[in-house]
Amino acid sequence: MSTTAINAAKPAHFPLTPAITHRWSRTLIPTTREAPNDAETASHILLHRAGFIRQVGAGIYDYLPLAWRVLTKVSQIVREEMDSGGGTPQCAASEMLMPALEPFELFEGTKRDQDYGDNLFRVKDRKGRMNALAPTHEEVITELMRTSVSSYKQLPLNLYQIQTKFRDEARPRAGLLRCREFIMKDAYSFHTIVDGAGGLNETYDAMYRAYTNIFTRCGLTFAAVEAESGPIGGSASHEFMVMCESGEDTILTCPKSGYAANVEKCEIGKRIANLADVSNAPDLSVITTPGLPGIDDVARFMGVKPADMLKVVVFQNKSLAKVLREQNKDPKAWDISKLPPGPLFVLAVVRGDHDANEGKVRAAAGFAVEMAELALMEKFHFATGFISPAVIKNDSANRVLLLIDHDAAPPQPKLWVTGADTRDHHVKNFSWRRDVGPILDDTNRCRVAEVRNAVVGDASPRAEGSTLEAARGIEVGHIFKLGTKYSDAMGFAVLDATQKKQPVIMGCYGIGVSRTMAACVEMSHDDNGILWPAAIAPYHVLITPLKPDDERQKTLTSDLAKQLNALGLDVLIDDRDERPGVKFKDADLVGIPVRITLGDKALDQNSVEMKARKDPGKGDLVPIADATKKVLELLR
Secondary structure, eight states: OOHHHHHHHSOTTSOSSOOOEEEGGGSOOOOOSOOOTTOOSHHHHHHHHTTSEEEEETTEEEEOHHHHHHHHHHHHHHHHHHHTGGGOGGGOOEEOOOOSEEEGGGHHHHOHHHHHGGGSEEEEOTTSOEEEEOSOOHHHHHHHHHHHOOBGGGOOEEEEEEEEEEOOOSSOBTGGGBOSEEEEEEEEEEESOSSSTTSHHHHHHHHHHHHHHHHHHTTOOEEEEEOOOGGGOOSEEEEEEEEOTTOSEEEEEOTTTOOEEETTTOOOOOOOOOOOOOTTOOOOEEEEOTTOOSHHHHHHHHTOOGGGBEEEEEEEEHHHHHHHHHHOSSGGGOOGGGSOSSOSEEEEEEETTSOBOHHHHHHHHTSOEEEOOHHHHHHTTOOTTSOOGGGGGGOTTSOEEEEEOGGGSOSSOOOEEEEOSSTTEEEEEEOHHHHHGGGGGOTTTEEEOOOBOOOTTSBOSSSTTOBOEEEEEEEEEEEEEEETHHHHHHTOEEEOTTSOEEEOEEEEEEEEHHHHHHHHHHHSEETTEEOOOGGGOSOSEEEEESSTTOHHHHHHHHHHHHHHHHTTOOEEEOOOOOOHHHHHHHHHHHTOSEEEEEOHHHHHTTEEEEEETTSOSSOEEEEGGGHHHHHHHHHO
């Protein structure tokens, strides 16, 4: 086969960098038949058994040579797409490196040390100064830019790094999927406008394309889904999820429109609410429920289903709660009457079998919220665990906003079981109009809104008549529109064309590099081991001479390796003096895409045995002259 024909047939995603040949006996590949005692996921089991990783401590791993080759290939694909801006040159990113150790002073404005809580590694140096092992680098990059950029003419900019990150997970598990030290690519873009050339949206869309290219080139089955921003913050975000049955995250999808979102972000199609009373409803009845604040326990006790109960979840106005804390550290000294006007609490009412959604509550309320503090609830005389929607009638100071999910007031009115606003008591026969009254018509105090997580079977928000279905996935990438959250907190502003200062608009774009490797194994394996996509496999081809010291096999092994290297393919030679069965089992376990076996019977026919890892059986005899051509066909 001519060189021109071979190059034309070569898959486009193979790197242009020189390929290499390694020998099994001269690298560290400690395969084992035993899995770690605590291993539960396929990636943890197989990456350990195949000699890719070894645990050093809880959630801390050595990346052995095979793993490092995979990580290097993933990183190279990431670099190529970031450097090209996902095919959009004006959005290209420049690589840099920031320190893993962050001074605590950087968190003074953003307060993210509080947001991360115990997940943040805290390190005190010899002079008593607090530092953090970086979970991400928003503060570091913002501080760098604040001291380096002063004019709109210097923007936009897009910077990235591939760096080790740290999170002190309470229960590190699943190998590389949830660990305390991991490899991540994080990028940050800076803009003076949102729309138009050079704006945040242009770069966000370019990074979306770059991520799509990255995971496509890595050979992964993935989906981009709408997501909440979490502790990173920001106005909009998308997660990139590797799809597999063992995925830790639930994704809701619309099969008709292709819409996909995680549970926290997923919208629900049109629903109708009705706050009218049930005709001839029996009187409200108070039932003693000692020690039963939970929905399931009360439902069993009262002989009803959770779907027949109303659950009231209490949130507090984040900014007003902050004002109270600044008044006094002692909750007993808080003076609610001195607060600025507006709701202090938001009561989200959902059906008993549904979960309130903080992001949706925030959107419906129109201000930032957080779960209510027990001390503040007690100061307001809430009977925690036994709260009724009717408690709003006690709110003479207009400090409570009632948000009612549509399914908590269905088109066909019904009677409900809910709290009695007295500890250890619930009521049955609750009816909205009768038991709450005219407050239901005051939109400043009560609104019907979408405030719960979507579930399987809900109406699709994008296609009438279609319902949401569930899939499982593993998050490997996340992109955010941060807006001015960090620039406002850290005083990063630039002079615009009119010489007025304006805060810089930011975007943030992360990929879990080590997580991508583990997610690939979760997605692609069988009972015998790993099935690597060619683009990120540690080697493309495994050559297995059954008699490594035989001159004929040694010569052919060397010749094939050189030919494959010339095509840009990485080769591993299993030159161990082992039984064929051991070599074949290890080959399947390690998962290199193509195996070429050299044995006397095949060589006597001037052939080699060739097998794609994904194909069952022993493989096919291929003439030696056609071996490289066949390898390329199998890799495609």
